Amino acid sequence: MAANPVPTRGAILLFWDSFNMRHPLTGGGMTLALSDIVLLRDLLRPLHDLNDAPALCNYLESFYTLRKPVSSTINTLAGALYKEFCASPDPARQEMREACFGYLSLGGICSYGPVSLLSGLNPRPLHLFLHFFAVAIYGVGRLMLPFPSPQRIWLGFRLILSAHHIPHYKGRRS
Secondary structure: OOOOOOOOOOOOOOOHHHOOOOOOOOOHHHHHHHHHHHHHHHHHOOOOOOOOHHHHHHHHHHHHHHOHHHHHHHHHHHHHHHHHHOOOOOHHHHHHHHHHHHHHHOOOHHHHHHHHHHOOOOOOHHHHHHHHHHHHHHHHHHHHOOOOOHHHHHHHHHHHHHHHOOOOOOOOOO
8 A cells, every 4th residue: 555645743654564555475574674773774774863844854755755665666576476476266366376386486586586686685566567577478388388278278368468457555654
């Protein structure tokens, strides 16, 4: 969910899941909470008086801007994983789940890449985009072996379409 700043004198800062609501499938709320604490600690270090409301509001506005890359990457990944792993009779979703597991089991960049995105260590949206399509292409490859059939080709097309419809949180504060 989006978190919008509302500067209020005497207010408290919310952390953990009160500020970082995500589906618990990925643990993204905890990851972002810890990331927020480190970021806020570094931002507020030069501030000598926490009662100086105008200065504090300026620092907090920077906080919302600086947390955006990590927050949006984890939000997007958590939303997509929830969408793919929730129960569905759709064969394309089932194939995408199998492709996700297969892709992660390849190891190397196919494993530590998505894990670094999910852990907040790599907040680059381009890497997220590339891994989404890599999983879909891996799934299509699985479908085309040993022999492609019209049904498997259609299912592969649907996998590529599902990677193209990555949920995003553009324009929202989070």
